[in-house]
Amino acid sequence: MNSFRNLFPAIASGRARTYLDNAAMTQIAKPVTDRMAEFEADGRSNVKRGIYPLATRANDAFEAARASVAAFMGAKDKDEVIFTSGATAAINLVAHAYGAGLKSGDEIMVGEGEHHANIVPWQMLCERKGLELVVLPVDGDGHLQIEKMVDLISDRTRLIAVTHGSNVTGAVTDVRIITSMARKRGIPVLIDGAQRAGHGPVDVASIGCDFYVLSGHKMFGPTGIGALWARSELLQDLPPFLGGGEMITRVSFDGTEFAPPPHRFEAGTPPVTQAIGLGAAADWLRGLEWAEITTAERELTQSLLDVLNQHKRIAVWDPMGVAAGKVPRLPILSFTVEGAHPHDICEVMGGEGVALRGGHHCAQPLMSAFGVDATTRASLALYNDETDIEAFDKAITRMLKVLS
Secondary structure (H helix, E strand, C coil), X not given: CCHHHHHCHHHHHCCCCEECECCCXXXXXXXXXXXXXXXXXXXXXXXXXXXXXXXXXXXXXXXXXXXXXXXXXXXXXXXXXEEXXXXXXXXHHXXXXXXXXXXXXXXXXXXXXXXXXXXXXXXXXXXHHCCEEEEECECCXXXXXXXXXXXXXXXXXXXXXXXXXXXXXXXXXXXXXXXXXXXXXXXXXXXXXXXHHHHCCCCHHHHCXXXXXXXXXXXXXXXXXXXXXXXXXXXXXXXXXCCCCCCEEEEECCEEEECCCCHHHCCCCCCHHHHHHHHHHHHXXXXXXXXXXXXHHHHHHHHHHHHHHXXXXXXXXXXXXXXXXXXXXCCEEEEEECCECHHHHHHHHHHCCEECEEECCCCXXXXXXXXXXXXXXXXXXXXXXXXXXXXXXXXXXXXXXXXC
């Protein structure tokens, strides 16, 4: 039995019998809930300005969480990490703060396979500022056609925003090639790491990006919390996105002086307990043996593929070469079943105890590129094992009979 399962109460108890919806939300780890409960029971206080002992301890815990997230992301300085409500809020922060300095005619490049959270904020920015949105297309397998960047980048390109890993196909973007090409032109790059973060620490220095975002609920942490990492030299020049308390040094009716980063971007009372939970998740993940976990995830993904490929009615939207181990991927698979709607598939499979996700997965442009309206998605995490594959296999067989 997978030893991780005991660290996740819903998995260990069987309430989440065969949980294969990890790309939407992972289960929360006991080391995370333990640290959050400890803070709520014995350390609860507001942060950033209190000087009595309880407040000082709370602030220390909050900043320690920031340091933990920075270490998870490979950041050189914890003050390069800004707490947000999630990856979506982090992207919107950049769209507003960095976007404030852009002018009509400038261009933003995004990938065709992006989650809506990495499309809509840029569309809204383009509408506000009169910018142009340039789309980097995907190929038939859902991989970004990075070679086309050469022709799409122009003297007006001001930012490139791409996903680290697809939430539909599991395809991993070769982000280092993108950042290398962009750096030669002085163009900042934002990486949406929401899907990637649940599969081990990242190294923003090695990636070479300028912004990186993640969400706690996809990395075995709490909901309502995420983080933006940005290069310190960029943060120093960016205006705040939201205004309020805790992000200022002085306020008068003649004007306001803003605090230095990261506090400039954290208006109001932050989600302290959730931030501490995110820090706990980051610490726990950093301590795991990721070479072994990645191998296990790859083997389980292949087992899922083997099950799906047994059935002629099923088509898998799978990056080319994945089955043969030729390209890197996340353990995410999307498929369609001839004559069956994904919602019906998920309902029947759910009745068999298998949790899947059906729909467009907040990636409608990618669905359009594939020529489908929706798919059914199975996504694995470190607590999944062969018993889940066996349950999936039985449920697939049952679903195909019911939806024949």
